[in-house]
Amino acid sequence: MHQTVTTALDLLTGKYVFPDRAAAAADAVRERLAAGDYEGLDEAALGERLTGHLFDVCADRHLRVRLREAGAAGRTGQADAAAAWAEYLRLTGYRIARAERLDGNVGFLDLRGVSDPALGGRAIAAAMELVAHTDALIIDLRRNRGGAPDGVAFWCSYFFPDADTHLNDVYDRGTGRTRQYWTLGHLPGARYLxxxxxxxxxxxTFSAGEELAYNLQALGRATLIGQTTRGGAHPTDAFAITDTLEITIPTARSINPVTGTNWEGVGVKPDLEVPAEQAFTVAYRAALRHVLDTATAPLILDEATEALREHTD
Incomplete structure (x- = not known):
C-alpha cells in the first residue's frame, strides 16, 4: 500500500498543472500515510479516500484515484483503447442523443458528450443540418459529461460567422505551451447565425460540456438556463498506478480570452437559474415567443401558438 500511494504522489507532483498545489497535496497525503490512514484498505476504498484527501487541498474535481476500467489503456494497449472508444462513440451516435425540429420551428439538440470531430464530425454536421432552418435553437447539456476540446470548437463554430472568434486557450504543463482555439473558417453545412x-x-454538466456553455455565454451567443454546472475546467489524462488502479490528473488548464479565467471549482452560472427539470420548458417558451415575434409564415405561427399554449401553466 505504501508503494501504491507513493507512486500516485510521484505522478501527481510530476504531472499536475499546478505544481505548488501538487506539492502541498503530496505533503498532506504523506503525513496521512505515515499516520497509517491508508492501512487495511482495498484499492477501491484507497482510491476513494485518496481522492477526498487530494480534493481537500486542490479542490479539483478532475483529480481522482480510481479503479481502472476493464479495457483501460495499458492492459489492452493504447490502440485497443482508442478503438474501443471510437466504437463507443459510434454506438452512441457520437453522443448526440436527439436532434429534431420541435413544433413552432424550434431546433433541439440533446448532447450527452462532445465527440472529437475527427470521429464525430459528420454526425455533428448532420445534426446541425437538421436544425439549420429553425428560428431558434435549444441545446440540452444537462446530461453532458464532457469530451474533446476540438469538438467544443467545432460545435461553437456553427454559431459564429467566420474564423475570427477566439474561443479558448489551453496551457499545457508538459510542454509549457498554450494552444489557442478559434472558430473554424470552413464547416460542412450552414452556420446558425x-x-x-x-x-x-x-x-x-461537466468538463467539455461546461466549456461549450461557458464559451457561448462569454461571447454573448447563448442564454444559459438551468443550474450551475459541476465545475471541472482542466483537461485531464489518466496514469496507471498499478494494473488495476489509476490517477486522473489535470495536465493543462483553460483560460477564456474574454473572462481571463475559467469555471474550475465554481461551475458555469446560468443567466436564468431554474431547477434543471424545468429548464427545457422555460427555454421552449422563450423560443416560441421569439418565433411569434419574428415569424411570418402562417404554418409556423399556428404551430408556435399551439405549442406555447400547451407549455404554459
Whole structure:
C-alpha cells in the first residue's frame, strides 16, 4: 500500500498543472500515510479516500484515484483503447442523443458528450443540418459529461460567422505551451447565425460540456438556463498506478480570452437559474415567443401558438 500511494504522489507532483498545489497535496497525503490512514484498505476504498484527501487541498474535481476500467489503456494497449472508444462513440451516435425540429420551428439538440470531430464530425454536421432552418435553437447539456476540446470548437463554430472568434486557450504543463482555439473558417453545412440559442445546464454538466456553455455565454451567443454546472475546467489524462488502479490528473488548464479565467471549482452560472427539470420548458417558451415575434409564415405561427399554449401553466 505504501508503494501504491507513493507512486500516485510521484505522478501527481510530476504531472499536475499546478505544481505548488501538487506539492502541498503530496505533503498532506504523506503525513496521512505515515499516520497509517491508508492501512487495511482495498484499492477501491484507497482510491476513494485518496481522492477526498487530494480534493481537500486542490479542490479539483478532475483529480481522482480510481479503479481502472476493464479495457483501460495499458492492459489492452493504447490502440485497443482508442478503438474501443471510437466504437463507443459510434454506438452512441457520437453522443448526440436527439436532434429534431420541435413544433413552432424550434431546433433541439440533446448532447450527452462532445465527440472529437475527427470521429464525430459528420454526425455533428448532420445534426446541425437538421436544425439549420429553425428560428431558434435549444441545446440540452444537462446530461453532458464532457469530451474533446476540438469538438467544443467545432460545435461553437456553427454559431459564429467566420474564423475570427477566439474561443479558448489551453496551457499545457508538459510542454509549457498554450494552444489557442478559434472558430473554424470552413464547416460542412450552414452556420446558425442571427437566431437565439438557449443552452440548458444542470449540476451534472461537466468538463467539455461546461466549456461549450461557458464559451457561448462569454461571447454573448447563448442564454444559459438551468443550474450551475459541476465545475471541472482542466483537461485531464489518466496514469496507471498499478494494473488495476489509476490517477486522473489535470495536465493543462483553460483560460477564456474574454473572462481571463475559467469555471474550475465554481461551475458555469446560468443567466436564468431554474431547477434543471424545468429548464427545457422555460427555454421552449422563450423560443416560441421569439418565433411569434419574428415569424411570418402562417404554418409556423399556428404551430408556435399551439405549442406555447400547451407549455404554459
Amino acid at each position: 442571427d437566431r437565439p440559442v438557449y443552452v440548458l445546464t444542470s449540476d451534472f
